[in-house]
Amino acid sequence: MVTGTDKKNYRIVISGYYGFRNSGDEAVLRSILLALAEQGEANGVQIQPIVLSADPAWTSRMYGVEAVRRMYPKDVLNALRASDGLISGGGSLLQDATSAKTIPYYTAIIKLAQWLGKPTFIYSQGIGPVNRRWMDPLIRSSMRKSAYVSVRDAESAELLKRIGVAAGRIEVVPDPVMGLPLPAGAAAGRAVAAAGEAAAVPVLGVSLRHWRKDGADLGRAADALAELASRRPVRLRFLPFHTPDDAEASKVVMERLSGRLAGGSSAELAAPGDDPQQMLLEVSRCDALFGMRLHALIYAANQMVPMLGLSYDPKIDQFLHRLGLTPVGTTEQLDPIVFADSAQRLLDDANGWKEEHREAIERLRQQSQQPAQQIAQLLRHTISR
Structure with a gap:
């Protein structure tokens, strides 16, 4: 473990479906933040997250991190400019079952980071379904130019391969929430009823x-x-x-x-x-x-x-x-x-x-830390500020 003056500091923007108080997506964010802190510590990297949120004030209170408005282009642009990279994920971000706007939004965030010269990391995403073929190039371009790509199941990996993303660039990992711990001091198991x-x-x-x-x-x-x-x-x-x-x-x-x-x-x-x-x-x-x-x-x-x-x-x-x-x-x-x-x-x-x-x-559970580990190592060894 690297400590003290050897530790490098990186500001990383995190893009996902955050700030809507959906327990599953908030669990993804909590899991990512905890994994980044743990793997950053292990790899001599200090990661300072900036979360794109629907409710930045709430997100900051809940997680103790910096957050900005996800739908305000100026806020997003400023956050990316001041960052050292972007994490996109996790969750089912790149799918068009819920809306035709979802894929264009999340790929636009990725492309903006790439246009600004920032490394992008795809964190345990669930890809698909994608029913509109005109969205394939948006996804393909975003993935091909990312420094690291991980998906949460083999089906997502197969979809990316079909649209032209090289198989060797895709890592299949679990959903981040598989690594989420219980609250500090909490005990698992059934609560003992009074009667x-x-x-x-x-x-x-x-x-x-x-x-x-x-x-x-x-x-x-x-x-x-x-x-x-x-x-x-x-x-x-x-x-x-x-x-x-x-x-x-x-x-x-x-x-x-x-x-x-x-x-x-x-x-x-x-x-x-x-x-x-x-x-x-x-x-x-x-x-x-x-x-x-x-x-x-x-x-x-x-x-x-x-x-x-x-x-x-x-x-x-x-x-x-x-x-x-x-x-x-x-x-x-x-x-x-x-x-x-x-x-x-x-x-x-x-x-x-x-x-x-x-x-x-x-x-x-064990594999759930892989994306954070890979990102921390890439930040430390291959990405200069």
């Missing part, structure tokens, strides 16, 4: 979001949870990863469960606040998790919590595949019997699930 009877009721974390406009997917989720509750007592703890939207989706399902929970079962809505590590702690206290949000599943893997994934996007299938899992259903089809059977197996044999998937999960 002995309540302590015996398993906790199933539930992470849902609005997707289908007609709400049929939430209706199917409610039916599946009701089927499980009809078989055994279960404590359904709804975890809103994106507020207020996920809280509203959770309330819709809870209303549909009203009067359908058998004796001993209950439903409740958690309020972990904005800190992603507090949500990670919430997940760690579940016996199993039923998740639609990608980062709900990643949090569960991080804490070795058995999981069932509900797929609404290829990224769900891709992450589950890395653990040797498949979705229990999709937003178009979810069989209550299949779901309840699967959930019962997890709740009855959590240790068996953990042993089966421990090796894959530990590998992802």
Whole structure:
């Protein structure tokens, strides 16, 4: 480890979907910041982050870093000019499923940094889906001219190869959140309930979001949870990863469960606040998790919590595949019997699930530091100020 006067200082702008208080994306940012600090220390590099945020004041308070307005060109330009490089990521930034504006925005930030002569680093991004072929050149040019490119799954790497990015330039790594620690002083595992009877009721974390406009997917989720509750007592703890939207989706399902929970079962809505590590702690206290949000599943893997994934996007299938899992259903089809059977197996044999998937999960945890390590080494050895 390099210390003292040998340590070099670099200002690095970080671009992503930050400041919107989406727990998954905020967890990505927290994970990146922690990894950069750890790997910077190990490599004799002092990294000073400047985050492009929708709410710079909030981001600065939450993480203790400098932040600027992400949609104000002058602020972004000034931050890049005063920087030593740009990190783009992580998360699903380069996709056009949510909007046709997403890829042009994030590639424009990358290209601006490159035009200013700043090295750019692609940090564990999920690439795609890309349905508009005219966006391929934007992505290809950004990647080809970046000093380092890492993606969070093999499917993203294949997409980049198809549009002309050399395979040898792409590193496949886990999502950064696989390396996120619990809050300082927090203990993982289920909280001990005050009453002995309540302590015996398993906790199933539930992470849902609005997707289908007609709400049929939430209706199917409610039916599946009701089927499980009809078989055994279960404590359904709804975890809103994106507020207020996920809280509203959770309330819709809870209303549909009203009067359908058998004796001993209950439903409740958690309020972990904005800190992603507090949500990670919430997940760690579940016996199993039923998740639609990608980062709900990643949090569960991080804490070795058995999981069932509900797929609404290829990224769900891709992450589950890395653990040797498949979705229990999709937003178009979810069989209550299949779901309840699967959930019962997890709740009855959590240790068996953990042993089966421990090796894959530990590998992802260890690999989650690779992008920060590579960036710190590049800054120290190959990039001059």
